[in-house]
Amino acid sequence: PILAAVLRNASYPGAESELERKRMTDGLRVALNNPGAIAAMVAQPLLYGSAPYGGQAGGTVKSLATITRDDLVAYRRAWWHPANISVVVTGGIDPTSAGALAGRLFGDWKAEGPAPVVPKSRAGAAQLPRTIVSDLPGAGQAAVLAAVRGVSRSSADYPSLLLANSVLGVGSNGRLFTEVRSKRALSYGAYSSMPARADTALLSASAQTKNESATEVAEIFLNEFKPLGAEPITPDALATRRAFLEGSYGRQQETGGGYGAIVAGLILQGLQPADALDYAARLTAVTPEAANAIAAKNVTPENASLVVVGDSAKFIDKLRALRPDLVVIPASKLDLESPTLGAEAR
Secondary structure (H helix, E strand, C coil): CHHHHHHHHCCCCHHHHHHHHHHHHHHHHHHCCCHHHHHHHHHHHHHHCCCHHHCCCCCCHHHHHHCCHHHHHHHHHHHCCHHHCCCCCCCCCCHHHHHHHHHHHHCCCCCCCCCCCCCCCCCCCCCCCCEEEEECCCCCCEEEEEEEECCCCCCCCHHHHHHHHHHHHCCCCCHHHHHHHHHCCCCCCEEEECCCCCCCCEEEEEEEECHHHHHHHHHHHHHHHHHHHHCCCCHHHHHHHHHHHHHHHHHHHCCHHHHHHHHHHHHHCCCCHHHHHCHHHHHHCCCHHHHHHHHHHHCCHHHCEEEEEECHHHCHHHHHHHCCCCEEEEHHHCCCCCCCCCHHHC
């Protein structure tokens, strides 16, 4: 009943709203001194431009300052709409009882207006690859992030690219960790990720390193992107990564909260809840050739945008030799609400 009451009637009392605004703003100000956090925020407008995915999920210092209590109430009324709600119940309860519970809590919910329309294109058109250096003088380390556009969760290529990404940089057995940490000791870890999204996701590689070795790490990332599609992924390597992904997924399925999150994610990505049961089968069907093919199409140095955040005086000359197109933006001048990121401020 408390959950239903909050969803249907949240009024955002002034004192609590101001406290949350301060908490979020303080958190952002701290993050804007963290090279890794800055790199992740820069990547969104860099690869998505002005499309919805190009925005900052946690807002910006500027945007948080302008949101009013009335804005919050209007948003809740528009977007927490009974026509758009899915109720996911997991645990020791039978379907009939779960349906009755949902009916009691939400069955009499009347709409205050038409259901909002979700943008059809969240990712927008592909952006030209760019190289952005965010200069953070005095930073103890540099963050390096290289990213390409991947695929949506509903794409037939999703399992193939997911496995290719796992070979590249998921866990300490990934190629990135091996090259950056194990062989060269340039970072405590280097990883890649590709979240599940309703529209085109980003596949990104990231690590933090000494400012002086930022260019070397960036070059390793770009060098590892190319062979992912150009050199055959062996059946043994694919089987090992498949087992890793299936094991992680299986552990999540073992709890009510974990399984509920899987189902809710599928619904938000426009898929059927039953797809939660097909994950292992879809991974099993991926061949080394399919993983190579989608990697060759998407994960290439030519497609990659690069972000390096740190004390640029310690790496800029070497990085410019690697990526002559780079643009330097002082961290204090970054405009995270703009597709140009404030590049005119350089």
